[in-house]
Amino acid sequence: MWDWLVKHHRHVIVVLILIITFQLAYSDIFSRGPLWGPSKFLFAAGSSVLSGIAGGVNGVRGLWNDYIALVHVKRKNIALKNQLAVLQMRVKVLEDVEIKYRNILNVLSLPVPQKNFSYVTAMVSGRDMNSIFRSMIVDKGVIDGIKRGDGVISTAGVVGRIIRLTQHAADVLLLTDGGSYIDGIDEQTRVRGIANGTGRDKLEFMYILSGDRIGVGDTIITGGKDGVFPEGLILGTVTKVKPTPRGWLFKDVSIRPAVDINKLNYVMIITGGRP
């Protein structure tokens, strides 16, 4: 036995390492521990370099987009002005509806949802080392008033939440990551569920009972119950509802995120006014 161990000691070492790390990796596959010690130093140093690179690249992109690629801008400007006028009218109507809604809530002594939240704009300076996981580095940190757990959004909808941060940089867990869970509601039918990332460019909308009404094309918005995002931010659109076999409890629902994660250059981090 001892001779066999001595002869095959290399294989034994590797197999032992694999068994131990498998146990640890399985229990810790979506580890989101805060940064400390050398990790914090390496992350801070790396993110400074990366934000320098991102600043340079965005500068060149900006030069191109702002000064050189201006063909058809005038035509597009007119179209956008028309669109803006239509949207402004719609906002007026919705503001009127909102005032009535808040008055009703006051009369009924129900809690009035918080309307405004403050945010900090941040530049995306890097993406996750490994394509299986989905996170990105932004150039704002503790000194900008950001805390662990803050929500991150863009003009299109929800992006993710802050999981680790240093003085000048932060790591954002994207909503498409397998470890991301966000409270959501079907805007049309008010069915509530949890939007969970899959590691790909789609989400699963979990815990939808087989009897619940939910259809392809429905918009899923944040539910406001997770203490991170205010209610009403767009998560995505339902792309697939798999028919439930008899006896199954939950439906299999897929969502396409509203935000194109791969094209994000700037994001907004919600720093105050959370629900």
Next chain:
Amino acid sequence: MKYAVWAVGVFILALLQVALNNYLPAYLAPDLFLMLIMYMTLYYGYYTTLLGIVVLSYISSVFSSGSVWFFMFSYVSVFYLLNFFKKYFDRKQIPAIVTLSLLTTLAYSLFVLPLSVFAGKTALFGAAIRLGLIQAIANIAAACLIFKYVPRIDRRIETGVHAAP
């Protein structure tokens, strides 16, 4: 001293990887660390490679939302598989690098399977395989550059692949 230089080089490689992932689509950005592990398995000593894998796993976890154990498990698995197969690649430089790169990419994707199944995230495995298949070409290109430019740290020509292309 050369180990310190190596560690700094790995840190720069990690930043390069993060920047590449930011500016390139996923299938065009090679997995530099995976290719470096392949190179180390062929040209570095057994224990030096294992030590290197620990460092690479740690740095990966700093710039990723995955845990250090996840990286260690997948990297050591790939190392073990390559260590077993390397003797079959004899003196054919470019074909050997191409085949090994493909094997490494596929092996890495496969080793995500047990973890994703146990964590209840089988979609992760699908994502890894899909990405691995289309990322393979970028990985081959990265492997050629690594074979050409990364210095050999402690030894040896006992493997089948004898020289950089």
